[in-house]
Amino acid sequence: MTDKGPTSAPVDDSLDKIRELLIGRDDKYIEDKLNRNAKGVVSGVVSEALLDRETKDGSVNKVLVPLVEKSLHRSIEANSDKIVGTLYPLVGTLVRKAVSAFLVDFVEKTNALIEHSLSPKSITWRFKAWQSGVRYSDYVASQVYQYQVQQLFVIHRETGTLLHTVSSDPQKSKDADLISSMLVAINDFVADAFSPSKAAYDNELGEIKTDDFTLLINLGPQAILVAAVIGSAPPEIRGKFQLALEEFHQFYQKPLLEYKGDNRPFEGCGTLLNDCLVSEKKEAKQGKKKRLAGTLLVVLAIVSLLTLAFFRIELALLQNNIDTLPPEPGIVLSRTEINNGKIHLRLLRDPAAPSAREWLRRYGVETDDVSISESSFVSLHNAVIETKLLNLISAYPSLSIAREEANNLRLSGSISAAQYSLLLQKVNAIPGISQLNINANNITIPPVATDNSATLSAALAKQIASEVSGITLNFKKNQNTLAVSEMEKFNRLTLLLTQLQDVAHQINLSVAVFIMGASDRSGTTAKNKTLSRARADNVKNLLVSNGVDESLLLPMGLGSLPLNENAMGRTVFLNVLISEAKTTEDKNP
Amino acid sequence: MNQKKVCILGPTGVGKTSLVKQFVEGIFSEKYQTTIGVKIDKKQLSQNGNDVQLLLWDLEGIDRYCGFNPRYLRGATAYIVVVDQTRSQSLLEGLDILSMAREHYPDTPAFFVVNKTDLPTSWHWSEEEVNEHAKSFTSLIKTSAKTGDNVEDLFSTIAFWAQ
Numbered sequence: 245m246t247d248k249g250p251t252s253a254p255v256d257d258s259l260d261k262i263r264e265l266l267i268g269r270d271d272k273y274i275e276d277k278l279n280r281n282a283k284g285v286v287s288g289v290v291s292e293a294l295l296d297r298e299t300k301d302g303s304v305n306k307v308l309v310p311l312v313e314k315s316l317h318r319s320i321e322a323n324s325d326k327i328v329g330t331l332y333p334l335v336g337t338l339v340r341k342a343v344s345a346f347l348v349d350f351v352e353k354t355n356a357l358i359e360h361s362l363s364p365k366s367i368t369w370r371f372k373a374w375q376s377g378v379r380y381s382d383y384v385a386s387q388v389y390q391y392q393v394q395q396l397f398v399i400h401r402e403t404g405t406l407l408h409t410v411s412s413d414p415q416k417s418k419d420a421d422l423i424s425s426m427l428v429a430i431n432d433f434v435a436d437a438f439s440p441s442k443a444a445y446d447n448e449l450g451e452i453k454t455d456d457f458t459l460l461i462n463l464g465p466q467a468i469l470v471a472a473v474i475g476s477a478p479p480e481i482r483g484k485f486q487l488a489l490e491e492f493h494q495f496y497q498k499p500l501l502e503y504k505g506d507n508r509p510f511e512g513c514g515t516l517l518n519d520c521l522v523s524e525k526k527e528a529k530q531g532k533k534k535r536l537a538g539t540l541l542v543v544l545a546i547v548s549l550l551t552l553a554f555f556r557i558e559l560a561l562l563q564n565n566i567d568t569l570p571p572e573p574g575i576v577l578s579r580t581e582i583n584n585g586k587i588h589l590r591l592l593r594d595p596a597a598p599s600a601r602e603w604l605r606r607y608g609v610e611t612d613d614v615s616i617s618e619s620s621f622v623s624l625h626n627a628v629i630e631t632k633l634l635n636l637i638s639a640y641p642s643l644s645i646a647r648e649e650a651n652n653l654r655l656s657g658s659i660s661a662a663q664y665s666l667l668l669q670k671v672n673a674i675p676g677i678s679q680l681n682i683n684a685n686n687i688t689i690p691p692v693a694t695d696n697s698a699t700l701s702a703a704l705a706k707q708i709a710s711e712v713s714g715i716t717l718n719f720k721k722n723q724n725t726l727a728v729s730e731m732e733k734f735n736r737l738t739l740l741l742t743q744l745q746d747v748a749h750q751i752n753l754s755v756a757v758f759i760m761g762a763s764d765r766s767g768t769t770a771k772n773k774t775l776s777r778a779r780a781d782n783v784k785n786l787l788v789s790n791g792v793d794e795s796l797l798l799p800m801g802l803g804s805l806p807l808n809e810n811a812m813g814r815t816v817f818l819n820v821l822i823s824e825a826k827t828t829e830d831k832n833p
Numbered sequence: 834m835n836q837k838k839v840c841i842l843g844p845t846g847v848g849k850t851s852l853v854k855q856f857v858e859g860i861f862s863e864k865y866q867t868t869i870g871v872k873i874d875k876k877q878l879s880q881n882g883n884d885v886q887l888l889l890w891d892l893e894g895i896d897r898y899c900g901f902n903p904r905y906l907r908g909a910t911a912y913i914v915v916v917d918q919t920r921s922q923s924l925l926e927g928l929d930i931l932s933m934a935r936e937h938y939p940d941t942p943a944f945f946v947v948n949k950t951d952l953p954t955s956w957h958w959s960e961e962e963v964n965e966h967a968k969s970f971t972s973l974i975k976t977s978a979k980t981g982d983n984v985e986d987l988f989s990t991i992a993f994w995a996q
């Protein structure tokens with residue numbers, strides 16, 4: 245058949261030629277065409293086809309599952325540390341779920357277990373129960389749930405060094421570092437002896453039993469938590485350890501990853517671990533009532549321990565929260581510490597900043613467990629300076645303030661000349677005010693309104709005069725300039741005098757303000773005369789520069805005052821003389 | 834305090850256990866030695882006023898044929914390969930061990946210890962040959978676990994490196 249010699253029939257040959265022309269040699273054209281369209285054809289029906297086939301005989305799954313598993317496996321193998329690290333919190337939750345599922349199961353089956361188990365231990369128990377003449381199940385009950393977690397170790401997984409240990413009895417914790425290393429070595433040994441593959445997490449030890457205690461071993465990605473337990477611990481304690489270990493990883497993620505043998509970063513983890521140092525004492529068998537009371541006591545103790553521990557963690561979290569709050573202008577947090585169940589904050593606060601509690605509450609921090617001690621300081625933060633300015637302006641209802649852009653503020657409204665000068669003075673007294681640009685061009689200063697009721701004005705003038713007469717400005721020894729401490733009184737004085745001069749102008753009163761400087765008795769008479777006069781002059785000049793009409797002011801130096809309290813003499817005090825109100829007739833005779 | 838893990842490797846009988854014993858006085862985990870092949874001891878040193886605690890892992894049962902569990906080297910700050918200057922073979926085995934360790938942990942400093950200096954040298958290696966081999970290590974120290982010669986120095990050198 246393969247023989248295609250020249251003697252073969254020529255008819256067949258031409259048919260072959262035609263076919264070759266039409267569809268190519270070996271169906272090449274058709275195949276080409278098909279291949280070209282294959283992607284389109286398949287992609288159009290692939291999902292439906294997969295579904296059809298899967299419903300028909302389930303073979304799709306059989307092909308896909310091993311493929312997916314294999315590639316997942318490969319990627320886990322290649323990045324196992326990374327993947328395990330990321331999955332750990334998730335895995336932790338799963339483990340906890342599994343443990344609680346196990347517990348439910350456990351409780352349901354306890355009775356059956358007690359009656360039917362035949363482990364070597366149960367045989368000993370049966371023997372001992374028989375020996376002491378109690379029912380086997382009673383004996384088991386007396387053995388179960390009677391335990392103490394004596395010591396906890398947190399061990400660095402890679403090096404086997406001890407990161408931290410807590411013990412119910414501090415005397416027993418010596419050599420904890422050796423025990424830790426030993427445990428890791430044993431764990432390495434076991435993992436290596438029983439698992440042929442490299443990354444076999446499940447082959448590592450869960451617990452080591454010795455004659456007198458059990459070591460419960462919980463493995464995390466970077467650290468191992470080992471609990472030395474005497475007696476028989478209830479299974480739910482595993483969950484507790486697991487949780488503590490997860491929290492440990494969460495809290496100390498960075499120091500764990502950067503660990504170079506220095507244990508100091510882990511010193512604070514006692515709070516986390518102490519929760520796990522639980523125990524349940526054997527109850528004396530003295531009647532049901534006592535046992536009930538005992539149980540109650542134990543439960544109470546455990547509950548209060550747990551709440552205490554809970555609060556401590558709660559506090560630690562809270563502290564962390566506070567430490568990471570966004571900075572508040574005018575508040576500088578200098579220290580946070582936990583003490584006696586409270587968080588103590590030490591901070592510096594500008595009086596214009598919101599109160600510390602207000603600040604914390606704004607970020608949702610509960611302040612019941614927070615005690616705050618603050619010292620004041622002057623903040624030069626623009627926001628604080630602005631607040632101070634706003635507070636100042638709010639005392640003048642006729643003024644308003646608006647922001648033009650960051651740090652540019654515009655004042656507008658109307659205000660009397662006297663008030664304006666006072667305002668300016670106060671504004672300029674705000675520390676750091678030069679950091680803001682304040683545009684005051686929109687403030688209008690109206691002429692003083694005329695008051696028709698002259699008598700009323702006269703009464704007002706008298707009232708002002710008497711207040712002015714009550715003002716005493718104190719000076720430091722041998723000083724003739726006004727101290728900063730007197731500024732407030734001085735500002736008040738300026739305000740009163742400008743009002744007085746306005747009123748006097750309106751109703752045409754003559755006013756004289758005596759500014760009387762004095763001194764104490766130390767020094768010569770001549771010197772005291774000069775000093776007292778200088779004090780009066782300085783006050784006068786200051787008033788003039790703040791807009792008080794110079795013609796009203798009569799400074800004089802009284803020299804030293806013969807007072808018992810010598811220091812009282814270092815003053816400037818004032819007195820005001822006002823003429824009777826002039827009537828219109830007086831003015832135009 | 835800083836804790837540093839240091840592994841002690843070498844063929845059987847070269848004096849690893851004796852070195853640790855000489856250094857720390859008193860061996861902790863005697864009973865595990867045979868079971869899992871590791872003995873661990875600790876010793877605290879002071880380096881320039883900083884306390885360092887060395888956790889010394891004495892790995893038993895390593896020889897040319899048996900190999901060792903490289904997991905035990907995990908996290909070690911340094912390891913020591915001990916050989917015995919009365920046995921020529923121990924140097925070859927020591928070099929094998931070094932290359933096995935290097936295979937898993939190429940960057941960990943390795944110290945070369947020639948032990949039993951209280952006995953006359955009875956191996957066929959010349960001083961030059963030993964020095965040549967020492968070049969694959971971080972440093973060479975000759976000790977006697979029996980007289981205690983250089984033992985203290987060995988560990989304080991390691992503590993210094995470990996910082």
Ligand SMILES: Nc1nc2c(ncn2[C@@H]2O[C@H](COP(=O)(O)OP(=O)(O)O)[C@@H](O)[C@H]2O)c(=O)[nH]1
Nearest residue numbers: 845846847848849850851948949950977978979
């Ligand atoms: N003379 C002498 N004997 C030593 C020295 N070091 C160890 N030995 C002896 O060598 C034998 C093996 O020591 P050992 O410490 O058990 O070796 P290891 O197997 O490496 O732990 C023991 O009999 C020791 O007494 C040493 O420096 N000088």
Ligand SMILES: [Mg+2]
Nearest residue numbers: 849850851893
């Ligand atoms: Mg030995």
